[in-house]
Amino acid sequence: xxxxxxxxxxxxxxxxxxxxxxxxxxxxxxxxxxxxxxxxxxxxxxxxxxxxxxxxxxxxxxxxxxxxxxxxxxxxxxxxxxxxxxxxxxxxxxxxxxxxxxxxxxxxxxxxxxxxxxxxxxxxxxxxxxxxxxxxxxxxxxxxxxxxxxxxxxxxxxxxxxxxxxxxxxxxxxxxxxxxxxxxxxxxxxxxxxxxxxxxxxxxxxxxxxxxxxxxxxxxxxxxxxxxxxxxxxxxxxxxxxxxxxxxxxxxxxxxxxxxxxxxxxxxxxxxxxxxxxxxxxxxxxxxxxxxxxxxxxxxxxxxxxxxxxxxxxxxx
Ligand SMILES: Cc1cc2nc3c(=O)[nH]c(=O)nc-3n(C[C@H](O)[C@H](O)[C@H](O)COP(=O)(O)O)c2cc1C
Numbered sequence: 001x002x003x004x005x006x007x008x009x010x011x012x013x014x015x016x017x018x019x020x021x022x023x024x025x026x027x028x029x030x031x032x033x034x035x036x037x038x039x040x041x042x043x044x045x046x047x048x049x050x051x052x053x054x055x056x057x058x059x060x061x062x063x064x065x066x067x068x069x070x071x072x073x074x075x076x077x078x079x080x081x082x083x084x085x086x087x088x089x090x091x092x093x094x095x096x097x098x099x100x101x102x103x104x105x106x107x108x109x110x111x112x113x114x115x116x117x118x119x120x121x122x123x124x125x126x127x128x129x130x131x132x133x134x135x136x137x138x139x140x141x142x143x144x145x146x147x148x149x150x151x152x153x154x155x156x157x158x159x160x161x162x163x164x165x166x167x168x169x170x171x172x173x174x175x176x177x178x179x180x181x182x183x184x185x186x187x188x189x190x191x192x193x194x195x196x197x198x199x200x201x202x203x204x205x206x207x208x209x210x211x212x213x214x215x216x217x218x219x220x221x222x223x224x225x226x227x228x229x230x231x232x233x234x235x236x237x238x239x240x241x242x243x244x245x246x247x248x249x250x251x252x253x254x255x256x257x258x259x260x261x262x263x264x265x266x267x268x269x270x271x272x273x274x275x276x277x278x279x280x281x282x283x284x285x286x287x288x289x290x291x292x293x294x295x296x297x298x299x300x301x302x303x304x305x306x307x308x309x310x311x312x313x314x315x316x317x
Contacts, residue, residue, distance in 0.1 A: 001123060007083055013106055014042045014317065016085060021045065021313070023079040023122050025306045027249060029068035030266075031055060031191040032201050032304050036072050039314045046092075046103045047072055050312070053201075057187040058270055063241050066100070067289065070245020071252075073102050075122055078253070082119040084110040091239050100238040121256040126303050128261035132295025137226050137260065145254055146229060152240055153247040153289075156282055158228040166281050167230075167265075167291070168222035174267035174274045175215035184270075200305040218265060227294040228265070230278070234286035244289045251292075261297035266290060 002022040008015045021038055024047075029035060035053035039046040047069060054065055073089070080087050087104045094101070113119065137159075146155040158167055178184055193202040222228060231248055233240045255262050268274045269288050278288050 012042070013085075014040065016083065017043075017045050017104075017106060018309075018313075020076055020079040020083070020085075021309055023119075024072045024075045025309060025312060026122055026125070027068060027071035027075050028125070028127060028252065029071070030059060030064040031188070031203055033065075033068070033191070034201055034307055034312070035065045036069055037312050037314060039316055041317045043107075044103055044105045045076070046101050047076070048099070048101045055187055055191075057183045061236075062238075063236075063289070064266075066238050066241035067245035067248065069102070070242040070247075071249035072245075073242065074246045074249035074253075076104055077246075078113075078115055078119040078122065080104065080106070081111060081113040082116060084112065086111050091242065100242070102242065117257045118250065118253040121253040125252055125256040126301050127263055128297055128299070128301050129263045130261075130297065130299040130301065131221065132225050132261055132293070133298055134224065135226065135296045137294070137296075141258065142227060145251065145258075148247045149250065150243045150247045152234045152286075153244050154232050154234075154285065155247075155251065156230040156232065156284065158230065158282075159226060163282070164223050164228070167228055167278075168219040170268045170274055170278055170281070171222050171265045171291075172215045172219035174265075174271050175218055176211065177271055177274065178267045179211040179214075196304065200307045221293060222265065225293040225295045229292045229294060230282060230284065230288050231290040231292070232279075232284040232286055232288045236287065241289070248290055248292075255294060259296065260294055262292045262294050264290065264292060 007019055018040060033053040033055060035050050037048050037050045049065055049069055054062055059065055085106055086109045087106045090103050092101050092103055142157055146157045148155050158164060191202045192205045193199040194205045196204055231244060233244050252262055268278050
């Protein structure tokens with residue numbers, strides 16, 4: 001695990017930027033696919049999608065891939081601020097390839113971080129798929145957590161019994177439908193790992209269990225968790241998906257900071273028929289992008305591994 005004190009305070013700007021990337025790669029990604037790469041120069045880093053790790057069946061438009069990229073972008077921003085580095089962040093589209101990327105151009109000077117707690121949460125954030133405690137979350141805390149800093153990204157909280165029942169039904173239906181689509185199941189199976197201690201990507205093999213049991217378990221988890229949050233955005237574009245990922249990662253880090261665990265129910269979003277019902281049921285402007293379950297943890301799960309930083313890096317200087 002990366003240590004704060006290893007930051008090369010007296011090193012070149014390039015070495016400092018490279019150090020930040022150790023925090024960038026701790027971002028979450030669908031199936032822990034880690035679909036990103038970094039182009040490093042003496043004073044900038046560009047975050048790019050890496051389509052070698054796309055998941056064409058479950059994520060044909062690369063929507064989740066770009067959300068994962070957004071989470072990386074948040075980690076870089078927070079790490080740069082924490083270590084006092086000043087930067088301009090720009091969303092770029094390559095005119096030839098139409099490839100979208102995000103560039104951090106660093107400048108001389110120092111800043112003081114306003115978000116140290118969020119930065120410090122990066123190394124503790126994990127996806128926690130266990131049951132949560134039967135303990136309410138303070139309403140004011142929920143309010144503050146569900147404020148998004150991005151105008152096109154909205155967080156809808158679900159904690160009334162009626163809303164939980166509606167969501168639980170959709171989660172149940174989506175599980176049954178999802179596991180009847182062999183192309184989705186085959187792709188998921190290709191990401192399962194029997195021994196995560198020797199693999200640096202993918203999911204634990206017990207993610208794939210009896211379908212009815214999984215559907216029932218997840219439906220019950222919606223009911224028993226004190227809170228779920230639907231993250232939605234008003235339009236569908238690559239830039240918006242990146243913004244969803246940025247906003248989502250800030251939320252995940254806030255939750256971590258307050259000792260709250262989170263996990264995902266994304267099957268309803270991945271199936272168009274269920275997604276339409278979800279958007280209507282919760283009167284979402286635009287469309288749902290992610291569904292999270294939130295609560296106080298009963299168990300602290302181990303952190304999942306990442307590929308080594310060198311595998312993501314292209315050095316251009
Ligand atoms: C866009 C996105 C979609 C995800 N979808 C799911 C999901 O449907 N179910 C799930 O259990 N985890 C989901 N995850 C969590 C990833 O599996 C998890 O981030 C990855 O395995 C790395 O583990 P970590 O979050 O503990 O670091 C998703 C993560 C992202 C960023």
